[in-house]
Amino acid sequence: MNTLITPQSLGNRAVTPPPIASPNPHPTNPTPNRPASASNHLGQTIPATENENAYDFVCGDMKGKYVTVSAEDFLKMLPEHEDLPDSPEPPDMSGLEPTHHDKFIRYMRPFVNQGWELVNTSSSTDREFIPVLGVSGVKPDLVLYSFVGATTTAMRSAESFGELKTKDEPFRDENDKVVEVDTQSSRLARGQITIYSTVILSSQQRTRVFSFYVREHLARLLCHSRAGFLVTPLFNYVTTTYLREFFWRYTHASYAERGHDDTMQKLLKEDDYSAAARAKLDITASKPLFKVKVGGKVFYVSEPFLFRHNQPIGRGTRCFEAYNHEQKCLVLLKDTWRHIRYRREGEVYAELHKCEVPNILQVIAEGDVTGNLQRTKMSTGKKDDGEMVHYRIVLAKVGRPLNEFTSTYELVKGVSDAFEAHYAAWSKAEMLHRDISFGNILLGPIGDGPKGYLIDWEFAKKKTDPDNTRERTGTYEFMSRRLLEDIGSAQSIRHEPEDDIESFVYVLIWTVLSHAKSELPDEKCLDKLRAFDRVQNTPDATAAARKAIIIGGVEDLKISSNQLQDVLRKLFRGLSNRLIPRATVLDNILDVLQYQVKTDESTTERKMKPKEMTEEIMTTANTMADERIERMATHEFMSQVLLDALKDEKGIWKNQKDAAVSRDHGSGNKRKGVTMVADGQKRLKSSSAR
DSSP states (O other): OOOOOOHHHHSTTOOOOOOOSSSSOOOOSOOOOOOSEEOOBTTOOEEOOHHHHHHHHHHHHTTTOEEEOOHHHHHTTSOOOSOOOOOOOOOOOOTTOTTHHHHHHHHHGGGSOTTOEEEEOTTOOBOOSOOOTTOOOBOOSEEEESSSOOOSOOTTTOSEEEEEBSSOOSEEEETTEEEEOOSHHHHHHHHHHHHHHHHHHHHTTBSOEEEEEEETTEEEEEEEETTEEEEOOOEETTTSSHHHHHHHHHTTSOTTTTTBOTTEEEOSSOOTTHHHHHHHHTOOTTSOOEEEEETTEEEEEOSOSEEEOOSSSSOOEEEEEEEETTTTEEEEEEEEEEETTSOOHHHHHHHHHHTTOSSOOOEEEEEEOOSTTOEEOOOSSSTTTTOEEEEEEEESOOOEEGGGOSSHHHHHHHHHHHHHHHHHHHHHHOEEOOOOOGGGEEEOOTTSOSOEEEOOOTTOEETTSOOOTTOOOSOGGGOOHHHHHHTTOSSOOOOOHHHHHHHHHHHHHHHHHHHSOBSSOHHHHHHHHGGGOTTTOOHHHHHHHHHHHHHHOGGGGOBSOHHHHHHHHHHHHHHHHHHSOHHHHHHHHHHHHTTEEEOSSOEEEOOOOGGGOOHHHHHHHHHHHHHHHHGGGSHHHHHHHHHHHHHOTTOTTTTOOOOOOOOOOOSTTTTTTOOOGGGGBOOOOOGGGO
16 A cells, blocks of 8 residues: 655654564565676666675565655755755766766755765775675765765765666656666666665664665655655756755754754763773773663663664664663663554563563663654554654663574573573463564673573563464564465464474574584585575575475584584474474384384384284374474473483583684675674673673
8 A cells, every 4th residue: 555654644844654564574576587787877887796686685675665755745854944055057967977976966065064075985885884684885876974075985974875877767656656666777776775775774873864866867865764765756956946955954954853863872072971881881982982861861882782773674673782870880772663563672571570581681771762753653544553663671681692602501501591481471471572583592791600581572472462463573584484484475374482482493503503613614504504594585495495404404514512413403303393294294103103013922123014004003103293293382392402401410511612603604794695694793792801
């Protein structure tokens, strides 16, 4: 459904596109064949690159998330500013002349405020940014900076950017509505703009990103938020003032009005607590320090250590080490955009603690963020349909990502503790997590002993909550086969405990493949890791590739730790029975039972003849098949496997020196064609050492 969003529907200048229909959208269109090169930029031919895989992929992910807004309404998002300068002589922008960039800059210079600069960055590649879908570098044609003197692309300080194209429009206008064009070259152009905007959104403290698109004397304006894009129809920027007004208004607007999050206040000079904060956070004076208020309490943060805000739309979650000056200690601050149809995460934690669920963190402060553009709302006529609000929660302990385990024993202990939290939440509070992933399991600080915590409960649902099968939650890389196969179906299935249980296994497999010592060559390891790669795989391909790992057996992973290998062997056997047809499970059981023929004297090992297949044997086989299939549908089996392994009565496993390793997955963000889940992690030193 095309939704018309107006400023009037959202209040003062708060025009935002509709948010995603589900928290973790996935592509529904197959990737078209790509030619060897694409000519789209002014005056240059761009060879097909791995970046184009991301450009094309993101178009499927973003389908339906580009919403039309008129140029008049778009400009209402920015404050008016008087005395718009007169227009100079328009430039000649026809053909493939490579000097068009500088011609456009000269034409727009009168409309850029003093102290600002529009820079030709078409030959400058920025590689210093938050990883976004595996892209190796970004090179916008033009970048707008709020200072002068810049000559290169620096997305961490870019205010806005623009792309100059010659043809192959990313959109088409039909009856004043912007329509996504599905040709290969148009998808690449649209995906490129989306990725560039996402890099700015991810690398800065932002609520939105403005950008522009130019083709000869035609232009579009775009506004990107965590909900999607607003896009104007094409207009002639010579015969209209829209583009000139955009630059004039934007470069005179306040920090918050330009789409910066002013509730995360960057300290420009030291205050009473900043020195202590830097010491605890272990950062130098050259690193940024922000002061942020949550629930009436003030905290200090620098850069996130765990981020999942490198997607174009969605929650944009990032986690920070935060200094609590009242308690003089480090805590965990989570910054996200929550869907208001769910409980606040703080409320979920309160209920879980009331039910004495173990291995979850204490809440110090939480609350919605107030201020300019801290909400998005979809105007569909349905109450609260699709509304998102900026939200922060502070938890009492800073943990470590799973890929920082000091031993494989600690890895399994961390996963086991998180699993026990999940088990207790379901059995005691009837609360289902619904987003088991690598990033949602934390290890405790070094010095506390092996310990794990299950975090990120914002999508949790009570067993008694109304079923909304239109939504789909979970992190794609770790979704159960059932949920993957259901993506895009008209009648979605309900998320069940068995889906989360299966996700725990995939989290363990991914972490082991990526970071546990093994004899598996890096290239073969990468082949297996591609089973989790959402950029390269369709949901069906992901499900099939992960099934192949499970059915292939733990021996194929060549893990160095015998104890870890034994844990995975039992889990593989348990899960494999859910991934193959029931008839195959039954045949496997009968193959065993048919050799156990009891005579009057003894049991002999010979294959039973068909006529000897008694009803009793068939009943036994069917019962055994049902039991094997259901093992991984409830918590008991996996819980026992993990707890039994961790008993380690002789202490052999605990004392093994098999900490996480860094595999040779290639350099930069590409990892040789695999978009790594841990691209959302930064190394975090233990707070216990400070």
